Amino acid sequence: MAATKDYVGTGRRKSSVARVRIKEGSGKIQVNGRQLDHFFTEEKDRNAVTGPLVLTDLANRVDVTITVNGGGITGQAGAASQGVARALKTMFGPAPTTADEPETESSGIAKKLRDSGYLTRDSRMKERKKYGRKGARKSFQFSKR
Template sequence: MAEGLEALQSLSSNPAPEAVVREPQIDAQGRAYATGKRKNAIARVWIKPGKGTITINGRDQEVYFARPVLRMMIAQPLQIADRLGQFDVTVTVEGSGLSGQAGAVRHGLSKALTYYEPGLRAVLKPHGFLTRDSRVVERKKYGKAKARRSFQFSKR
């Protein structure tokens, strides 16, 4: 019994394992790349130090995402990380609708920021920006009007 206590005490006295130190993942052009996904949208995001321009599919963000809510959604990771206006962001996004695409860009931008500056992971993770929102549209089943809705019942 005493041996068991000694073993437990030796385990509890050991220091906690050291946190994993991540290296920045930057390519030869000084960019960080990440892929973001939401619904059926896939966004490929490149960030590099710059003036803060955001280009989506070759167009300015104000042109591509006309709704201010979508532009605000994209800027959230940069605001929380306090990096607004410090990175030039280039995005190619396809699939889904504008809302899904904005979510994909936000996810990809958050991942790219953590690849460029691994220390930002602790800032972005609690806000849920690094989590891929896995909700997608449910498929339509045979014998149903939609995914779950049945055809209208007729007594006669």
């Protein structure tokens, strides 16, 4: 029997980057070598990571390995969510190209993920500090005299 193929996806959120590998399996999710519930302690972060899997009914059919770095916990969860969605999209391949071919499960999965917002990058980043200022926008108190 041949080794199962890995499907890769990259997700980004704020300053976090997640590299995701998906393969056929029993539903194990590892984040930086730890179990999902040991790495993401809050329920909302765990739901963000498993959201694309639950939406496509693949939660117990694939093993997910995630490597995240940068940013905070919630940013890493958002990056992992996008990475999982992108990996699922590559796993089921591109949509059918010919017009006479009926819509298959694969194109339906990509459309489901897109419509639910899992494939969309949240582009909000922290604004950089400017010179002559206290922060990005805040300034020192102005004195006329």
